Amino acid sequence: MMINGKKLVVIALGGNAIKKAGEEGTAEDQFRNVSISCEQLVKMNKQDYLMVLTHGNGPQAGNLLIQQEEGSKLVPSMPLDVVDAMTQGEIGYMFQNQLQNAFRRDGREIPIASLITQMIVDENDPDFQDPSKPVGPFYTEEEAKELEKSKGYIVKETRSGTEKNWQRVVPSPAPIGLVEAKVIRTLVG
Template structure:
């Protein structure tokens, strides 16, 4: 049996400027070409993905077309809707590449609920960017049209809506994911960070929030007993002094060193910082390694161990 690995894919890797279904399906077809290399390597693959651009676009569509007879869906339902649509596109793309390569593997999407605490302070402080980047003028217009929405400037790239982002404390469908892995099936799980739910007696109640997909992926990897957590991003390595003349890429780094770099504010909030924090959480909880690298470096990681490898020491 190969390694059991959770591979976390960002929502921006699926959607760039073209929000059409065809463009996102083509992006996932390209993504599948890279992800299938883990299957060829004999790894037991579990895929997670972001949905920030997609759920934000869906919310704007819902708000724009809402009527008293056909009201918009709440945020937790929109997260579930994008889990389903992206999961469909991803498993369809994976199935195609798997057949082209003559492999015997099935891919299945699990609409996943992720438990959060009702007392999480994030509910009073929305910080998670979702949806498209906007000009300040467009954000002001969207705010007038949707008074309950909050918008902030995001990393110098424009304005985006922000929503609460509580930390995950459990993954409801953990046993289902492990059962699929044991059956030789590739699960797609905690899509978009999972549907945020809180325990309310015998039921789970959905919450108006979006969980960071890196933290949800870490919690899933921890609970399913993964041998490694691999977080895919836009760059092949984590850097310190990023985009400065003395920038340095990190190849093998300890959690202690990463804690020091966090203290130096080396990593941008909402960008690299949650990936680094999720990697630290996984290593500290399991003692296993986490990896941060780029989608197009998967072959390099498998063959040569390139990327940023985070270990306990």
């Protein structure tokens, strides 16, 4: 698709590109990983593409859900949809910051904006009954079953071949629309 004479490219990064397996997921870890991605995005942009970046947030949402639960003794915890928006803001900020820095190092000032989005889904989507989206850290089967009992988590084996193959899963219904579609069209041009 061409917009204003530029080819539109949509780049999708998974949450695991931002918090890699084996990392704690500190802000420093995630900024470093985002910075590496941004250096590649700057190279792509030299080809005069109009870029839209989208990202996952499974590891970040899982970690924030744990923070919400652990902090709920002191302050109210937020539901999953708000946690999702919080992590979109967090990751959007990291990309906005690091992409601006990468462009400046390349001698260019390119306007960048991040946007929190809301998906429209079917309330009868089967994923609400049988969640499939892994979030947060990996657990042993024993740890996962204990979390299932003690905290009411839904857990599933999401990989094999290691001691810790289990994760919490949450609903991730198939999107049927995007609330901010008109806003994105306006921003893109």
